[in-house]
Amino acid sequence: xxxxxxxxxxxxxxxxxxxxxxxxxxxxxxxxxxxxxxxxxxxxxxxxxxxxxxxxxxxxxxxxxxxxxxxxxxxxxxxxxxxxxxxxxxxxxxxxxxxxxxxxxxxxxxxxxxxxxxxxxxxxxxxxxxxxxxxxxxxxxxxxxxxxxxxxxxxxxxxxxxxxxxxxxxxxxxxxxxxxxxxxxxxxxxxxxxxxxxxxxxxxxxxxxxxxxxxxxxxxxxxxxxxxxxxxxxxxxxxxxxxxxxxxxxxxxxxxxxxxxxxxxxxxxxxxxxxxxxxxxxxxxxxxxxxxxxxxxxxxxxxxxxxxxxxxxxxxxxxxxxxxxxxxxxxxxxxxxxxxxxxxxxxxxxxxxxxxxxxxxxxxxxxxxxxxxxxxxxxxxxxxxxxxxx
Numbered sequence: 001x002x003x004x005x006x007x008x009x010x011x012x013x014x015x016x017x018x019x020x021x022x023x024x025x026x027x028x029x030x031x032x033x034x035x036x037x038x039x040x041x042x043x044x045x046x047x048x049x050x051x052x053x054x055x056x057x058x059x060x061x062x063x064x065x066x067x068x069x070x071x072x073x074x075x076x077x078x079x080x081x082x083x084x085x086x087x088x089x090x091x092x093x094x095x096x097x098x099x100x101x102x103x104x105x106x107x108x109x110x111x112x113x114x115x116x117x118x119x120x121x122x123x124x125x126x127x128x129x130x131x132x133x134x135x136x137x138x139x140x141x142x143x144x145x146x147x148x149x150x151x152x153x154x155x156x157x158x159x160x161x162x163x164x165x166x167x168x169x170x171x172x173x174x175x176x177x178x179x180x181x182x183x184x185x186x187x188x189x190x191x192x193x194x195x196x197x198x199x200x201x202x203x204x205x206x207x208x209x210x211x212x213x214x215x216x217x218x219x220x221x222x223x224x225x226x227x228x229x230x231x232x233x234x235x236x237x238x239x240x241x242x243x244x245x246x247x248x249x250x251x252x253x254x255x256x257x258x259x260x261x262x263x264x265x266x267x268x269x270x271x272x273x274x275x276x277x278x279x280x281x282x283x284x285x286x287x288x289x290x291x292x293x294x295x296x297x298x299x300x301x302x303x304x305x306x307x308x309x310x311x312x313x314x315x316x317x318x319x320x321x322x323x324x325x326x327x328x329x330x331x332x333x334x335x336x337x338x339x340x341x342x343x344x345x346x347x348x349x350x351x352x353x354x355x356x357x358x359x360x361x362x363x364x365x366x367x368x369x370x371x372x373x374x375x376x377x378x379x380x381x382x383x384x385x386x387x388x389x390x
């Protein structure tokens with residue numbers, strides 16, 4: 001189950017070679033993959049009945065690492081789970097306290113971090129209509145994650161579409177997602193209670209087009225959200241960004257788009273420069289914010305098979321960017337040493353097929369990477385030194 005993958009079907013396929021700064025370059029050399037020295041890391045089994053670990057997302061900040069997901073029993077029942085570390089090497093289970101029927105079955109699929117403290121989003125499909133039942137989770141002073149009670153309409157209700165990503169920043173916490181009115185946000189000071197911002201001018205859809213938000217990150221001016229813009233009368237999206245000082249009032253900027261389907265699905269800040277990665281026709285592409293505005297950077301990878309392509313992760317490692325993508329057949333990881341200008345594929349420790357209930361998550365801290373892979377049958381967690389010579 002992946003509530004963040006509601007993506008329109010791509011139209012035109014454009015085959016680009018990975019590692020080229022200029023989109024459309026057909027004559028670039030294909031660089032050799034980067035091969036980190038992956039070492040498997042053991043995550044402890046959470047308390048409760050035995051089952052398969054589900055790893056869905058990871059984050060680190062202020063000397064704390066977090067991995068979130070769940071545990072799936074052989075009967076199909078699930079429960080939320082999370083792990084934490086203070087050095088990235090020794091891990092322990094995070095105590096979980098769920099207070100609702102669906103909360104006790106949540107799989108945590110998104111985690112954010114602020115000043116070393118985590119918050120998470122989880123969901124479980126259920127009910128008469130089979131919709132995801134979403135809960136948010138707040139970390140208490142004792143380190144445990146507790147489910148936050150919220151009215152059903154905060155994340156569900158007749159106008160619900162999806163609840164996507166969670167970010168922490170100096171101003172508090174921000175969730176982005178989508179309602180039937182278009183892109184939406186949820187704001188909170190302490191992750192204890194989120195307020196839905198629905199139908200906000202500039203953020204939501206209007207007569208000129210339809211908006212969709214995927215991800216957000218804290219920036220000096222407040223918040224930066226990324227997604228897509230579908231102009232009225234068109235069938236393909238253009239990349240779009242939104243900025244806000246408080247997560248409530250938003251200003252939209254539509255980036256120049258071509259004839260291909262383009263949208264931004266993940267965003268990170270690399271050495272103070274926001275960089276977003278998303279779909280660019282039949283490939284993945286990067287865009288970065290420069291002094292004169294947003295510019296298109298390098299393209300990499302390509303769509304494969306009949307599955308839906310998606311960017312599943314993007315993290316900054318100092319001046320490097322590491323992206324996880326699914327091309328329709330498999331997950332892959334790519335690294336850029338020039339803020340998205342050129343990309344090299346990263347060798348994974350195991351095969352990572354794409355599909356439902358299959359995920360790849362990553363996090364970087366200093367000179368080390370961590371990688372979680374769930375292939376639909378089992379999950380694994382690995383660490384490696386940041387590859388030299390990039």
